[in-house]
Amino acid sequence: MAQSYRILLLMKRFTDANRTMWDARVPAHKKSEFYDVESFKGGAPALKPLELKELGDVKGKSLLHLQCHFGQDSLDWARRGAKVTGIDFSPRAIDTAKSLAQEMNLPATFVESDIDSLPDNLGGSFDIVFTSYGVVMWLPDIRRWGEVVAHFLKPGGTFYIVEFHPTSWIFDEESEILKVKYPYFNDGEPLALPSTGSYADPDGSTGTFTEYSWCHSLADVLNALINAGLKLEYVHEFPYTSYPQFPNLMNLQDDGTYRLKEGDGSVPLMYSIRAVKPV
DSSP: OHHHHHHHHHHHHHHHHHHHHHHHHHHHHHHSTTTOHHHHHTTOOOSOHHHHHHHOOOTTOEEEESSOTTSHHHHHHHHTTOEEEEEESOHHHHHHHHHHHHHHTOOEEEEEOOSTTHHHHOOOOEEEEEEESSOGGGOSOHHHHHHHHHHHEEEEEEEEEEEEOGGGGGBOTTOSSOOBOSOSSOOSOOEEEEEESBTTBTTOTTOEEEEEEOOOOHHHHHHHHHHTTOEEEEEEEESOBSSOSSGGGEEEOTTSOEEESSSTTSSOOEEEEEEEOOO
16 A cells, blocks of 8 residues: 555656646747647637548537647637537646637637546546547556546547557657667656757747656557447558657658658558447
């Protein structure tokens, strides 16, 4: 019992550190060219063609968006007719999401919560549970994540994720060649890495932090969903990505995706999963 309690305290320390980092990122992200909030408010989409195609029409459906950051993608789903609830563990992100929803006069609900305790902080069930791009790595307990997804799905409801492939996270992001730097398999311990700025704040105005992330293989993700009772409809893997994870090694394509300059098609860079909760 004492050992379990110490582990919980340690995980809370990691999660609290990450929350502080994400709180600091929110203002810079909202002002960044990466998110381009002004264009979004003018009608430009925030969601990408892949998830729009694979998830399909959401009009009139209830949608739970896990790890929604400051809510831009959530509000895009709302603009497309979904009844949206967005979740994030960063209070600053949730406050910003609520403010943006009010400014845009879009009906959406935002709740501050981490994934593990979400059933204690939110009631109801949903037609769709959605999450995307750079979310799984922040989860200490992938099995619990699968349980929470299943908990909030209505019978017959759909879960959808589009995410960077765990294979792509093993490579050195600053190398001139694809060189393995990080582990693929999860040993339970987080990767503790210094972080100055972020993907949307390359100048580092948000400060320097230690970020804690966890390796979850594709098998880990799939088994979390299967063990929670969901039925897989498909798993897709893609040789391109929506974000230049390796700036020295990637070319921007006409469709807004990035592909490797050398060995194009040889490494999976993103994946998507669609699953349903049996009736």
